[in-house]
Amino acid sequence: MQPSSGENVNQRIARISAHLDPPNLHMDNTASVSRLNCRAKGAAAGFRVAILGAAGGIGQPLAMLMKMNPLVSVLHLYDVVNTPGVTSDISHMDTGAVVRGFLGQQQLEEALTGVDFVIIPAGVPRKPGMTRDDLFNINAGIVRTLSEAIAKCCPNAIVNVISNPVNSTVPIAAEVFKKAGTFDPKKLLGVTMLDVVRANTFVAEVLGLDPRDVNVPVVGGHAGVTILPLLSQVKPPCSFTPKEVDYLTHRIQNGGTEVVEAKAGAGSATLSMAYAAVKFADACLRGLRGDASVVECAFVASQVTELPFFASKVRLGRIGVEEIYPLGPLNEYERAGLEKAKKELESSIQKGVSFVRK
Numbered sequence: 001m002q003p004s005s006g007e008n009v010n011q012r013i014a015r016i017s018a019h020l021d022p023p024n025l026h027m028d029n030t031a032s033v034s035r036l037n038c039r040a041k042g043a044a045a046g047f048r049v050a051i052l053g054a055a056g057g058i059g060q061p062l063a064m065l066m067k068m069n070p071l072v073s074v075l076h077l078y079d080v081v082n083t084p085g086v087t088s089d090i091s092h093m094d095t096g097a098v099v100r101g102f103l104g105q106q107q108l109e110e111a112l113t114g115v116d117f118v119i120i121p122a123g124v125p126r127k128p129g130m131t132r133d134d135l136f137n138i139n140a141g142i143v144r145t146l147s148e149a150i151a152k153c154c155p156n157a158i159v160n161v162i163s164n165p166v167n168s169t170v171p172i173a174a175e176v177f178k179k180a181g182t183f184d185p186k187k188l189l190g191v192t193m194l195d196v197v198r199a200n201t202f203v204a205e206v207l208g209l210d211p212r213d214v215n216v217p218v219v220g221g222h223a224g225v226t227i228l229p230l231l232s233q234v235k236p237p238c239s240f241t242p243k244e245v246d247y248l249t250h251r252i253q254n255g256g257t258e259v260v261e262a263k264a265g266a267g268s269a270t271l272s273m274a275y276a277a278v279k280f281a282d283a284c285l286r287g288l289r290g291d292a293s294v295v296e297c298a299f300v301a302s303q304v305t306e307l308p309f310f311a312s313k314v315r316l317g318r319i320g321v322e323e324i325y326p327l328g329p330l331n332e333y334e335r336a337g338l339e340k341a342k343k344e345l346e347s348s349i350q351k352g353v354s355f356v357r358k
């Protein structure tokens, strides 16, 4: 079978599966059934979601978990490599979402047309010894290109940015959308959920609680000292010794590096990230559906501080970010942490903005 030019991944999969259908499948021996003449009527009600970078370390488990989400009716999997295999594999899961694959830049616009919700885990991950900012040179261009296509093909979609450095890639996406005249600050969210997931886990360990019963607000951004856990606001209310505060703050801020070092060159967090990304995407989709009181932390355009972007608790609703909550009372330790976080965040945000404006 030669690939025919201009064929998209779905056509390719249909062609391959039609070719593989056994000729004598039916008792009457007169006809075969290929996927092209099945009786499926199309997608059920729900949201149409695209994952950009769907064949990667995060992309694959994220695609699997989104295929399991009952709020998703159509799942578009886009990458520059390997989407036919990932799409074929995931499409066999007996859950509701219809899965379609898109391969390479020439299919990017098709992947985005008509979608309500876009998740971006495309880009290179860290190796030991690197900071997230060391990924800027490669990932900034990837996020710019993907954002340009979003502005053109699905300007009203909610966008979740996972690609690092999040503190710069979210401002990059915002600048691209501003240039295109489509920027809506309520619809662009940097995913910092993994910091919250880690904070819940590590705090629960220290307190001897079930992590599912713990909620730690983590504000600021998503790199080193910009990750600021507010341990004075943990739910359920609790207190920590100064040693516990130091240990927890350090471990939460360096959770990503802990995984990068353990993986020893084979990438960064993928499985816990896919879990966190789906937890966050599900919250966004529940908000879009109209559920009340959906509140999570995210890195968004914000007036909570003097910086143009900041991660804090937000309420998610039918139009995306419906409310951004103030930081609440901080103790002296957290106030000092906030000053450090703002200093680093300011330059990371500016770096992203300049990348698009230059």
Ligand SMILES: NC(=O)c1ccc[n+]([C@@H]2O[C@H](COP(=O)([O-])OP(=O)(O)OC[C@H]3O[C@@H](n4cnc5c(N)ncnc54)[C@H](O)[C@@H]3O)[C@@H](O)[C@H]2O)c1
Pocket: 052, 053, 054, 055, 056, 057, 058, 059, 078, 079, 080, 081, 121, 122, 123, 124, 125, 126, 135, 139, 142, 145, 146, 161, 162, 163, 164, 165, 166, 191, 192, 193, 194, 195, 222, 267, 268, 269, 270, 273
């Ligand atoms: N926000 C967070 O909390 C968080 C957590 C973990 C990782 N990350 C970041 O997520 C990104 C992806 O990590 P990973 O481990 O999945 O990496 P990976 O290398 O395993 O996968 C990245 C995927 O992106 C694809 N890709 C590259 N260029 C692309 C383009 N132009 N368009 C579409 N797809 C493209 C690659 O083909 C690959 O399949 C990294 O930047 C990493 O630092 C963020």
Ligand SMILES: O=C(O)C[C@H](O)C(=O)O
Pocket: 125, 126, 132, 164, 194, 255, 256, 257, 259, 260, 268, 269
């Ligand atoms: O640490 C990384 O490079 C990946 C991600 O940002 C993480 O927090 O795990």
